[in-house]
Amino acid sequence: MPQIFHHSTNTIARVSIFGAVFILAAIIWAAYEINGSSYVTQAFVPREQPVQFSHKHHVGDDGIDCRYCHTSVEKSSFAGIPPTKTCMNCHSQLFASSDYLAIVRDSWREDKPIVWKRVHDLPDYVYFNHSIHVKKGVGCSTCHGRVDLMPLVYQVASLQMDWCLTCHRNPEKFVRPRDQIYNMEWEPPPDQNTQGRKLVEQYSISNSIVLTRCSICHR
Amino acid sequence: MSRAKKSKGKRQSCGSGRSRPPYCNFAFCLTICCFLFLSCRQDMQNQPRYEPLEQSSFFNDGRSSRQLVAGTVPRGALRENIFQPAAKIGAGRGQIGQAATGQPANSQPGNNQAGNVSAPGAMPAGLNDFPMPVTAETLARGQEQYNISCTPCHGLLGYGDGMVVQRGFPRPPSYHTEQLRSSPNSHYYDVITNGFGRMWNYADQVEPDMRWAVIAYIRALQISQNARLDDVPQDQLKNLRTGGQTR
Numbered sequence: 001m002p003q004i005f006h007h008s009t010n011t012i013a014r015v016s017i018f019g020a021v022f023i024l025a026a027i028i029w030a031a032y033e034i035n036g037s038s039y040v041t042q043a044f045v046p047r048e049q050p051v052q053f054s055h056k057h058h059v060g061d062d063g064i065d066c067r068y069c070h071t072s073v074e075k076s077s078f079a080g081i082p083p084t085k086t087c088m089n090c091h092s093q094l095f096a097s098s099d100y101l102a103i104v105r106d107s108w109r110e111d112k113p114i115v116w117k118r119v120h121d122l123p124d125y126v127y128f129n130h131s132i133h134v135k136k137g138v139g140c141s142t143c144h145g146r147v148d149l150m151p152l153v154y155q156v157a158s159l160q161m162d163w164c165l166t167c168h169r170n171p172e173k174f175v176r177p178r179d180q181i182y183n184m185e186w187e188p189p190p191d192q193n194t195q196g197r198k199l200v201e202q203y204s205i206s207n208s209i210v211l212t213r214c215s216i217c218h219r
Numbered sequence: 220m221s222r223a224k225k226s227k228g229k230r231q232s233c234g235s236g237r238s239r240p241p242y243c244n245f246a247f248c249l250t251i252c253c254f255l256f257l258s259c260r261q262d263m264q265n266q267p268r269y270e271p272l273e274q275s276s277f278f279n280d281g282r283s284s285r286q287l288v289a290g291t292v293p294r295g296a297l298r299e300n301i302f303q304p305a306a307k308i309g310a311g312r313g314q315i316g317q318a319a320t321g322q323p324a325n326s327q328p329g330n331n332q333a334g335n336v337s338a339p340g341a342m343p344a345g346l347n348d349f350p351m352p353v354t355a356e357t358l359a360r361g362q363e364q365y366n367i368s369c370t371p372c373h374g375l376l377g378y379g380d381g382m383v384v385q386r387g388f389p390r391p392p393s394y395h396t397e398q399l400r401s402s403p404n405s406h407y408y409d410v411i412t413n414g415f416g417r418m419w420n421y422a423d424q425v426e427p428d429m430r431w432a433v434i435a436y437i438r439a440l441q442i443s444q445n446a447r448l449d450d451v452p453q454d455q456l457k458n459l460r461t462g463g464q465t466r
């Protein structure tokens with residue numbers, strides 16, 4: 001009668017019995033890493049846009065406030081993408097014949113919207129509101145990073161649920177004074193925990209039990 | 220004999236023989252795990268509804284939202300802005316060379332000295348003609364909005380030396396000329412709402428009540444640049460001399 005199992009099966013059997021835990025752990029770890037990687041989340045991947053618009057130039061060099069274009073960030077869930085007219089406020093005069101801006105001028109002349117590519121796109125089952133975050137002391141750069149240094153905008157956060165929860169569990173580690181919301185250079189002070197707790201109190205930010213309820217974001 | 224058997228066993232491919240080596244099971248499990256990953260992204264991510272400004276294939280112009288009909292007034296805006304010239308939303312694109320139409324309602328109780336209105340949209344000249352009381356809070360709000368929307372051209376102090384002007388935009392007049400100091404508030408409101416010269420209108424970017432707050436702040440700038448020491452209240456004078464905070 002021929003042998004059913006090869007000799008090496010003994011080793012394989014031993015290794016898989018004792019190594020099962022490690023192999024399983026490795027698979028879970030790999031899945032976790034892949035799921036959080038830029039490949040899946042698109043974080044740190046700059047998006048090409050139809051017009052070579054540089055936030056670095058407009059915010060960093062020219063010092064234009066975020067709210068000049070994103071007008072509804074304090075009042076609405078949506079921060080607002082400016083209409084072509086906002087571009088033309090300045091570019092009717094500046095670089096008025098530049099090839100880079102041909103798409104903008106065409107859009108203005110023909111009343112056709114510029115098709116910008118969306119960079120931050122939350123899943124549709126998430127309810128997100130800009131105005132409440134701004135009101136409660138979450139600054140732009142906390143979630144969007146140093147946009148004033150980005151020629152092309154990219155996500156700096158995974159936008160995954162565990163990222164949201166890092167702040168919803170411990171808001172005091174991230175909140176800043178309201179007059180610093182639009183300051184791109186703001187860094188947490190050394191005593192952020194103390195300052196943050198004061199701000200949480202002052203701005204009546206709910207405790208982490210409330211902030212991590214399912215219905216806070218999924219409604 | 221056994222040697223030949225061995226080598227034959229090694230060459231066997233997965234599942235081809237009756238006797239599958241155990242790593243085939245392992246590979247099978249791994250494949251199943253891979254399939255599980257496919258279910259991580261579902262249609263729930265992108266539901267069949269439009270987000271603001273999302274592109275649409277339904278309408279010819281590619282917009283998911285319809286353009287406002289000319290002359291549309293937002294719900295509630297008439298009541299909220301009853302003291303102000305009617306907002307002209309969607310009245311036209313680019314510069315509108317008309318004066319603001321509509322009537323500042325001067326008959327409302329609580330309205331702050333808006334009498335003597337001679338023409339629709341025209342407000343009497345003077346520093347105090349605002350549709351609301353001008354408080355420190357109004358000025359703070361006006362300063363914030365001014366710094367957002369106006370400083371790129373008009374500069375932080377209103378001399379017309381903003382960053383965009385330094386980049387080559389035609390220089391706007393300084394607020395501190397005799398002509399603009401004596402211009403009525405209605406002129407400023409009209410310019411913000413309808414534009415003036417190379418300045419396009421800011422009706423979409425600055426809401427009516429913020430326009431008044433901005434005007435109040437411009438007035439404060441004008442006072443600040445022409446103030447004498449006598450104008451400073453006595454209780455603030457000491458702070459000024461010591462270089463301390465005036466607030």
